[in-house]
Each structure stands twice: as structure tokens, then as C-alpha cells.
Amino acid sequence: xxxxxxxxxxxxxxxxxxxxxxxxxxxxxxxxxxxxxxxxxxxxxxxxxxxxxxxxxxxxxxxxxxxxxxxxxxxxxxxxxxxxxxxxxxxxxxxxxxxxxxxxxxxxxxxxxxxxxxxxxxxxxxxxxxxxxxxxxxxxxxxxxxxxxxxxxxxxxxxxxxxxxxxxxxxxxxxxxxxxxxxxxxxxxxxxxxxxxxxxxxxxxxxxxxxxxxxxxxxxxxxxxxxxxxxxxxxxxxxxxxxxxxxxxxxxxxxxxxxxxxxxxxxxxxxxxxxxxxxxxxxxxxxxxxxxxxxxxxxxxxxxxxxxxxxxxxxxxxxxxxxxxxxxxxxxxxxxxxxxxxxxxxxxxxxxxxxxxxxxxxxxxxxxxxxxxxxxxxxxxxxxxxxxxxxxxxxxxxxxxxxxxxxxxxxxxxxxxxxxxxxxxxxxxxxxxxxxxxxxxxxxxxxxxxxxxxxxxxxxx
Numbered sequence: 001x002x003x004x005x006x007x008x009x010x011x012x013x014x015x016x017x018x019x020x021x022x023x024x025x026x027x028x029x030x031x032x033x034x035x036x037x038x039x040x041x042x043x044x045x046x047x048x049x050x051x052x053x054x055x056x057x058x059x060x061x062x063x064x065x066x067x068x069x070x071x072x073x074x075x076x077x078x079x080x081x082x083x084x085x086x087x088x089x090x091x092x093x094x095x096x097x098x099x100x101x102x103x104x105x106x107x108x109x110x111x112x113x114x115x116x117x118x119x120x121x122x123x124x125x126x127x128x129x130x131x132x133x134x135x136x137x138x139x140x141x142x143x144x145x146x147x148x149x150x151x152x153x154x155x156x157x158x159x160x161x162x163x164x165x166x167x168x169x170x171x172x173x174x175x176x177x178x179x180x181x182x183x184x185x186x187x188x189x190x191x192x193x194x195x196x197x198x199x200x201x202x203x204x205x206x207x208x209x210x211x212x213x214x215x216x217x218x219x220x221x222x223x224x225x226x227x228x229x230x231x232x233x234x235x236x237x238x239x240x241x242x243x244x245x246x247x248x249x250x251x252x253x254x255x256x257x258x259x260x261x262x263x264x265x266x267x268x269x270x271x272x273x274x275x276x277x278x279x280x281x282x283x284x285x286x287x288x289x290x291x292x293x294x295x296x297x298x299x300x301x302x303x304x305x306x307x308x309x310x311x312x313x314x315x316x317x318x319x320x321x322x323x324x325x326x327x328x329x330x331x332x333x334x335x336x337x338x339x340x341x342x343x344x345x346x347x348x349x350x351x352x353x354x355x356x357x358x359x360x361x362x363x364x365x366x367x368x369x370x371x372x373x374x375x376x377x378x379x380x381x382x383x384x385x386x387x388x389x390x391x392x393x394x395x396x397x398x399x400x401x402x403x404x405x406x407x408x409x410x411x412x413x414x415x416x417x418x419x420x421x422x423x424x425x426x427x428x429x430x431x432x433x434x435x436x437x438x439x440x441x442x443x444x445x446x447x448x449x450x451x452x453x454x455x456x457x458x459x460x461x
Contacts, residue, residue: 012194014170017083017314017347018304024081026169026192034161034200037189038209041132041159044186049129049157053109060106060155062182067099067147070178074098074143077171079305079313082142083347088311089267098147101445104429105151108450115458122461127454129157130235131211134204137172138217139165139316140271146172148444149214150179150188156453159187161210163201166194167317205229212236212453216273219393219438226441237442237452240435242273242395243367244416245388246424248289249381249401250282257400257422258292264398264424265373266297266351269312271320274396274433276424278364279375280384286377290355293375294339297351302344314347315370321347324370328352331363331374340371359387367393381410389415394436398424417443 011025027033051059067074071092078084078091086092116123135149142164153160164172169192176190193200205213205225212235215225222240229236246264248257264276281289303310315321325343331354332341340352352372357364363374378384388397394416399407404421411419417435420426427433427445434443442452 010197012166012197014081014167016080017316018306020346024170026166026173028197029191029193029200030198031200031203034191034203034207035209037161037191038132038207040186041161041189042209044184045129045131045159048159048184048187049131051157053111056155056157057106057109059183060102060151063151063154063179064099064102064106066178066182067095067102067175070174071095071099074171074174074178077174078143078168081168081170082139083305083313083316084268085303085305085307085310085313087308089263090305090311090313094141094144098144101144101147101429102151105155105450108152108155108447110156110447110450110454124459124461126457126459127156127451128457130453130455131158132209133158133160133453134207134210134213135160135162136201136204136213136215136217137162137164139167140268140273142168142171143175145216146175149216152444152450153214153453154183154187156450158212158453160189161204162188162190163204164190164192166192201225202228205234206231208232210234214444215239217241222440235452237434237444237449238440239273239433239444240395240438240440241367241369241393242275242416242435242439243277243365243391243393244274244396244398244424245278245280245391245414246276246398246400247381247384247388247410248279248281248285249399249403249406249410250284251402251406252285252289252400253402254285254288254292257289258296260423261289261293261400262296262300262351266300266312266371267425269315270371270373271316271369272425274418274425274427275369276396276398277367277369277373278388279373280378280387281375282381282384283377283379286375290338290353290375294353297339297353300351302348302350312351312371315349316347318347320370321349324349324368324372327363327366327368328354328372331357331361331372334361335363335374359390365391385410385413389413392438395439396420396425398422
């Protein structure tokens with residue numbers, strides 16, 4: 001298994017955002033290293049793509065089992081480099097989710113379909129693997145998102161070269177080693193860099209030997225990838241940024257929904273594409289929702305991720321910290337800070353709730369991707385839906401109500417790929433997930449996501 005393509009490659013430091021300590025080093029791979037990894041993946045594809053479907057499933061089951069066997073090791077590595085706590089909805093939860101997704105993906109299949117079988121002839125639809133898949137993963141869920149990218153590629157007979165974020169490469173390197181221990185050689189490989197000395201992600205999106213890019217990250221980077229991928233007509237799955245809105249209807253129970261609202265917004269410290277990033281609350285229960293939400297948030301311990309008592313940790317990196325701090329500071333001049341608002345030491349930023357903002361405020365119009373939630377008052381539901389839809393993004397949204405049927409009816413009016421009723425961000429492996437508008441292209445998960453790793457071939461006989 002190749003964690004680095006050059007034995008003499010330089011290395012870059014990986015830092016624990018809770019402490020600032022260096023926790024390890026990752027290889028500074030070069031463009032030549034990428035070329036070598038892709039060439040090996042192309043060679044491995046020749047036999048891997050011919051592997052019978054039942055054997056592909058068995059291999060994927062072995063991968064899922066191996067992740068489970070190394071779950072605590074991976075969780076500890078994620079906490080050290082990403083910062084999220086071991087407990088709560090932290091790194092142990094992430095690794096458990098990664099394993100669950102791996103098992104479910106292993107169970108999926110895309111058998112041939114008979115489109116016609118008549119006296120005029122038989123027509124069959126077959127799904128064939130693409131070739132080498134390039135996976136580019138972010139720093140917020142380094143193991144789980146890698147599994148989301150890699151497992152469907154393997155299940156459909158593709159080989160993979162994955163490039164993790166330079167902020168969180170160590171757990172991905174270890175994940176690939178674990179996978180490779182139960183897979184044929186070079187079916188999965190990893191390349192790493194600091195994105196400054198060399199940018200392997202950009203090179204992957206332009207690489208002639210890579211047939212598909214699957215990317216989770218910012219809208220701006222996704223747009224650049226589409227441009228560079230056009231030269232080789234790559235297949236693309238892009239899960240990009242979101243500015244998800246939640247709408248609380250006047251019949252909702254403020255006390256009952258407070259916990260769900262908090263975790264919808266602050267899961268992974270708000271560093272989640274499908275976190276709730278704007279909350280619209282009806283005037284009749286606005287003050288009560290604010291009161292109950294703040295009361296719940298006050299009791300969430302924030303601290304070093306390796307402290308077993310921590311439930312939220314630091315913001316992962318300085319650039320993201322600075323963005324959150326800027327947006328919160330701008331919001332102070334307009335809204336009421338109900339909780340938090342002042343940065344702590346290092347990269348720690350407390351859960352922050354700001355009331356009385358509107359669409360003109362950057363904390364509402366921009367994706368903060370951190371532990372800060374703006375709350376907007378509304379009086380008319382149509383007005384709230386229009387405000388929620390007035391965004392270039394469309395990843396997720398939610399309706400909070402005591403009337404489930406009313407919630408379902410309003411869900412159809414929201415311009416986003418997923419809508420939840422009385423929860424937010426609760427993705428699952430048997431339901432397709434993806435964005436509309438500028439929040440992405442294609443879907444992940446379930447059979448629909450699996451199909452995105454294949455070409456269609458129709459056989460007439």
C-alpha cells in the first residue's frame with residue numbers, strides 16, 4: 001500500500017487545533033507522485049473492474065469490518081488533528097457513522113436491467129465502472145467523508161486515489177492503510193500535500209488518467225474544478241457549501257424543539273455543510289424559542305477534544321476561526337447577542353446565538369461554517385419560505401411544527417436537496433443526498449449515489 005509515492009518526499013506538519021501542538025507529519029507528495037499513483041490505479045483497475053459483483057461486495061464488507069476493528073484508533077487520530085471531541089457527536093460518533101455507511105454501501109448492487117425482451121429482440125442496461133476515481137475530502141469529517149467517496153467507487157469496480165485536506169491528512173492515511181490490508185494492491189491509494197507548495201487537488205481535476213472527481217468542499221473550489229475537469233469530460237459529484245435555513249412555525253413547542261434546533265445548528269461545532277445556518281422563527285413564539293435554545297446551549301461543555309467531558313471542541317483552523325469571528329463581530333452592531341460572541345483562547349469560539357438579524361446581515365447571507373447561529377423574526381410563513389429560498393445555495397432545510405402534514409406540505413416549497421421535519425441534517429445511507437442551485441452536482445448515498453460511479457452501456461441482442 002502506498003501512502004506516499006516517493007520515499008524521499010518532504011513532509012508537512014499537522015497541528016492539533018485544541019492545543020497548537022504538532023501531532024504528526026504527512027508526505028509532501030509531488031505532481032510526479034500523483035502521476036505514479038494514477039498509473040498504479042489504472043493498472044489495478046484492469047483486474048479489479050473484472051472482479052465478480054459478489055466478490056466486490058465481500059471486499060467492501062471486509063473494509064467495513066476492518067474500520068470497526070480500528071475504530072478507537074481512528075477516533076483518537078481524528079480528535080488530535082480535527083479537534084472534535086471523542087464523545088458526543090464527535091470522533092467516535094464519526095467513526096461509527098463511517099462504519100455504518102461502509103456496511104450499507106457494501107449491501108447495495110446495480111444488477112443489469114432488462115428494458116425489452118420481445119420478438120423484436122432483447123435490450124439490457126448494464127452499469128460499468130468508470131476507471132480511476134479521484135476523491136478530494138475536507139477537514140470537517142475526514143474519515144466519514146472519505147468512506148462516502150471511496151466505498152461506492154470500490155463497490156462498482158473502480159479504483160481510487162484520495163487526497164485529504166492538509167489540515168486532517170493523518171486519519172485518512174491510516175484509513176487507506178486499513179482498507180489496503182484487506183484489498184488488492186493499489187486499489188486505494190492516498191496522496192497528500194499542503195496545498196501551498198503544490199496543489200494536487202487542482203492537478204487531479206485536470207488529470208487525463210482520472211475519469212471522475214468526487215469532491216466535498218466550497219462552492220468556489222467546486223466551480224474551478226468544473227472548469228478544469230471540462231477538458232477531459234470527467235464525471236463529477238460535487239457536494240458544496242450550504243446556507244441551510246430552518247423555519248419554526250407558530251404551532252411548534254419551543255421547549256420540545258430546543259435540543260433539536262441546537263444540534264441542527266451546532267453539530268461538529270457548526271462545521272457541517274448541512275448544518276442549520278439560519279433560523280427563521282414566527283413572531284408569536286420568537287422570544288420563547290430564543291429563551292429555550294439559549295438555556296440548552298449554556299449547558300454544552302466546550303474544551304479540548306481529548307477531554308472525555310468535552311462535547312464541542314475548537315474551530316479547526318485559523319482561517320475558519322477568523323471568518324466566524326468577522327461575521328459575529330459584524331452581527332453585534334445590528335442584533336442582540338444572546339449567548340457567546342467573544343472568542344476564547346486559541347481556536348476556541350463559544351456557541352454563539354444572535355437574535356434580531358435580517359437578510360442584509362453577513363451572518364445571515366454568508367455561510368459561517370462555525371458555532372454561530374443567527375435568528376430572524378418573521379410574521380408570515382410565505383415570507384419566511386421566500387427568505388429561506390433567497391440564496392444561491394440549496395443543500396438542506398427544515399420545518400419545525402406540531403403538524404407533520406403541514407410540515408410535509410411546506411417542505412415541497414423549499415428549494416433544497418433535503419428537507420427535514422422537526423430535525424436538521426439527519427442524513428442516512430439509504431437516502432440520496434445532494435444540493436440544488438450552487439450547492440452541488442449529483443448525489444451521494446443509496447442506489448442513486450452508487451450509480452454515479454458508473455457508465456451506462458446498453459446491449460441489444
